[in-house]
Amino acid sequence: MKPVLPTCESCGTQWTWKQSFKALRGFYMHTQCPYCGESQFVTPYKPGLFLTFFLAGSPLIMFLFIDFTELGFLTTYAVILPILFISSPYIYRLKSKEPRPPIEN
Numbered sequence: 569m570k571p572v573l574p575t576c577e578s579c580g581t582q583w584t585w586k587q588s589f590k591a592l593r594g595f596y597m598h599t600q601c602p603y604c605g606e607s608q609f610v611t612p613y614k615p616g617l618f619l620t621f622f623l624a625g626s627p628l629i630m631f632l633f634i635d636f637t638e639l640g641f642l643t644t645y646a647v648i649l650p651i652l653f654i655s656s657p658y659i660y661r662l663k664s665k666e667p668r669p670p671i672e673n
């Protein structure tokens with residue numbers, strides 16, 4: 569599994585980290601491709617999502633078994649949070665079509 573930045577399904581252009589990060593605000597909604605202007609739907613990339621949850625949750629799990637000091641706990645998160653921040657654009661893919669039917673009211 570190689571981490572890749574999202575690619576527009578319409579024009580095939582790979583987005584930059586910054587563009588991808590901005591599009592995260594529209595998680596589960598659509599966003600516009602900065603290159604071709606087509607609507608792109610943000611769909612979570614499951615292995616990436618799983619890894620993120622694992623990374624975010626692991627100190628909590630370790631906390632149950634290892635006698636962490638509060639400082640150690642905070643230090644662990646001080647390391648993990650920037651990693652999560654940097655890796656967040658890698659955990660989704662773009663689709664030209666809506667990945668699931670819209671929610672009916």
Ligand SMILES: [Zn+2]
Binds near residue numbers: 576577578601
């Ligand atoms: Zn495009």
